[in-house]
Amino acid sequence: MASPNLNMRDPVMYRILHSEHHRTGNKWCIYPMYDYAHGQSDSIERVTHSMCTLEFEDHRLLYNWFIQQLGIFPSQQIEFDRLNLTYTLLSKRKLLQLVEEGHVSGWDDPRMPTLVGIRRRGYTPEAIRNFCGAIGVSRTNGVIELAMLEHFVREDLNKRAARVMAVLRPLKVVIDNYPENQVEEMEAVNNPEDSRAGTR
Structure with missing residues (x-):
């Protein structure tokens, strides 16, 4: 109870909840708390590094304590x-x-x-x-x-x-000094960064 870390002051390991579980029905009424189950789950699954966000930093001492007391595979919690x-x-x-x-x-x-x-x-x-x-x-x-x-x-x-262009609201342009049946086509690259993309 004298620990400066509040999580170490008489930590709760599990809660009793008389409610039907979706898998075990009414067989068990004991549900492990996060701090108790976290390190054990990591240890059972042989997780070497458990990555947590910074809000779990003050839980690391309890995480390590449970693992040490149980003498199980020592997973390590790291926060970011x-x-x-x-x-x-x-x-x-x-x-x-x-x-x-x-x-x-x-x-x-x-x-x-x-x-x-x-x-x-x-x-x-x-x-x-x-x-x-x-x-x-x-x-x-x-x-x-x-x-x-x-x-x-x-x-x-x-x-x-690929680079593509579209004219969403085209305007009709009449060119009166251009041969009526003449067609000109221009080639454009599909991607100037990648010659394999071809042309259009």
Whole structure:
């Protein structure tokens, strides 16, 4: 009880809940708490490094203590800062509210900052990997500019996307000094970054 870490002061290992479980029915009424189950699950599955966001940093002492007391495979908990982007809502609770209230069509709505959402927006896996590689893993709270993510998307698409043009609202132009049956065609490259993309 004298520990400066509140998590170490008489930690709760499990709770008793007399409720039917979807798999075991009424056989058990004991449900392990997160701090008790976390290290054991990692140990059983032989997870060497358990990656958590910084809000679990003060739980690491308890994580290690349970593993030591049980004498099981010593998984190691490591904390890192969560990704924060400017102008972007990343709270799962708030994103769920947007879905449930019908403000977006679902988790794969292109406006959603989810993997399925940004995939529908045209972001490639390579662009996301390059972005993650550039920002790295940090232990300090920070906010990454959304423009940086968009830079990596543009950079990746610039290498692979075909160039096309369309005239959405054409204007009719009459040229009166050009031979009536003469046709001229011009060739344009599909991607100036990749000659293998051919021409059109």
